Amino acid sequence: MVAEARAAAPAPEVDAERDVDVLVVGAGQAGLGVAYWLLRRTTLSVLVVDALPVGQSWLGRWDSLQLFTPRRFSALPGLRLPRGVTRSPSRAEMAWYLQEYVRRFALPVETGVRVERLSQAGGGFTAETSRGVVRARQVVLASGPFRRLHVPAAAGALDGGVVQLHSVAAYRRPQDLPAGDVLVVGGGNSAAQLALEHEATHTVTVASPGPPWFLPENIAGLNMYWWTLFTGVLNARADAWVSWYVRRRGDAIVGTQARRLIREGRVRLHPHRVVAGRGRAVELADGTVLPVSSVLWCTGFGPTPAASTSPPRSTTAGRRCTRPAPRQYLASIEWGCRGRPGSTPQSFTASTATPAHHRPHLSSRCTPPGVTNDTRQPAATPSIPLREGRQGPQHLRRDGALARRPRCLCRPAAQHRRARHVRRQDP
Template sequence: MSEQPTAVDVLVVGAGQAGLGTAHHLLRVGVTDVLVVEAAGAIGQVWRDRWESLRLFTPRRFSSLPGMPFPPGPTRTPSRLEMADYLAAYTRRSGLPVRTSAPVVRLGRDGGAFAVRTPDGVVRARHVVVATGAYRRPLVPAAAEDLDGSVHQVHSSSYRRPGELPEGPVLVVGGGNSAAQLALELAGRHEVTVAAPTEPRFLPERVLGVSIYWWLLLGGVLNAGASTPVGRFLRARPEAVLGRRLRRAVREGAVRLIASPVVAADGPRVRLADGTELRPRTVLWCTGFAPDTGWVDVPGALAEDGSPRHARGASPVAGLHWMGLPWQTRVNSSLIDGVDRDARRTARRIAAELRVRRAG
């Protein structure tokens, strides 16, 4: 491994949709001294490593990155493998400079530049765009530690297929789209109970034969700013479940749904806030992710809880930028189709700052 530093104008950390979209726009505005580093061994590997039946919730039209429409296919929404292939093809077509198998161990300062350490050495950069997504560390309630070994536990990020779970009742903890999709998948093999923190809101996938995403786009909801009345209203509400299959399964008795969060566990028992006690053989935690920014060692970059400090993606630390954050600027900032505007804004900001530096 070489320990010789590499110097670039812009280093993008993460080759998911946010990082690739940003690199695309950087090249378009004339910033060519760019390097994208990706922890995984291949573009799109994160998608390949998710559960086998995973499908995107967004239709193909809303699963595209800037400059390359998502290809047509036999299903309305893409599979995880289609998404992985698309990201790899996007990288090739756009000519993006990506270095894989390069996890960032530490992001720090080195004089007037940033020093980014990877297993292959140090990369120095005037600007760094963190596009890893702020929430990548699996999050489970503290009660998980009080379950004994008779209960098989798995987070949704590690779940692959139904056959991996032991026989017996399954408790799916969570009220979002992942919880709904996995509960339905497991209902054919197991007695499934879903413990949702609140009563789920179910949205139809189609209205008058048209994808609900088109209605949300035409109604201005998808592009509503985070600080607008619409944005503030949506942020205050729990995640909506797209599709009504889970609600139908509950009505038909195929899945049991309890709108009450997990508050405690004791040996083989799980207790909910409403007093319900369950004895599952498996607990599938669909409880989201926590900030994974421990590698960022830049004073002023993070809040006390480890979350990014930023204004519309711009860090208070000069030269540091965030991309792909939930509610970064708009409702759909963390969705694939929402990358375009934020990436364009970030690229233009970086290009302007580089021009000022060179002029000075």
């Protein structure tokens, strides 16, 4: 067990200059999952840093937040979520679970550490943090690419008397909004959950970018996520037709309760984007003007500029992810390479605990370790050493070359024919 192997080691402190093999920036589900596998399968020294306490990103959400992924798909590798009253965990359960995950496996996590600058130096990286300098051979950016709240420009043109709350930053409970009408802006699961929450106490209108895409939570008595796993949709490649279809359709709303309320007229739906604010009203893309007294912006996050000064590198044609620099890796960015979002624990867990847990090497989502993005030829960077007695990954040879992997329904047949000619050869 990782906990047994690392329990005796004191927690690393970031108070001056120090050297580590791998620096993981971000102590969310992606960063903790990466640290778990590195400690389990390698002999590298690892340090995980985050500006916020573990689990704080979940505790900062509204009180009634419920994940739409089942507990089985919301857990990180090595530790199951305990059973609860509901099939899916709440935000408080997720915060407790992440804290328990750090404690159970004695992960070297330091909180209250903000990475202010990351640069390449001497074949490695130098991270300037709020508590000193950390030098690392390799870096994993697991803080997520979307951390800046996204609010449409129309919000600034609304009257000061209109109560405006973002679903992530300020809203906590229905009592935060005055009685009367409430406009919920957004077309994802957050907008659907909050529309349901206010339907009994407010007159709710939803303005979404387009017609919502509702998916049933259960199909033939089995949760939808199990169907996506069994059919291969959950781990589809970026160039698979199902990935293209999901990206084109946008976020799916899991559950049909909101659709039922819309059909019954208890929630009004305008499938048009908010384009302008007009005092105490908003204008939609179709010209409709809606009077508002309070607005809930369920518009998510926008991209955050990286702190790294390393020049970005292009990837192979047809790929949709980027790797900023050699030995610098991205975790939890899923939309570019998969047909599903990376904003849930499940998205990282599925790619960690199922196909990608066979990669004890650090890897970007696009390129195997030891392979450059531009030429696809072996690079000089050595692979990460494995623990004594452990074999190489199932689908990657230790030299970074691709080996045969099982077929899924979403992978083109031509790719499987090519894969059958690649033989696994351990050095």
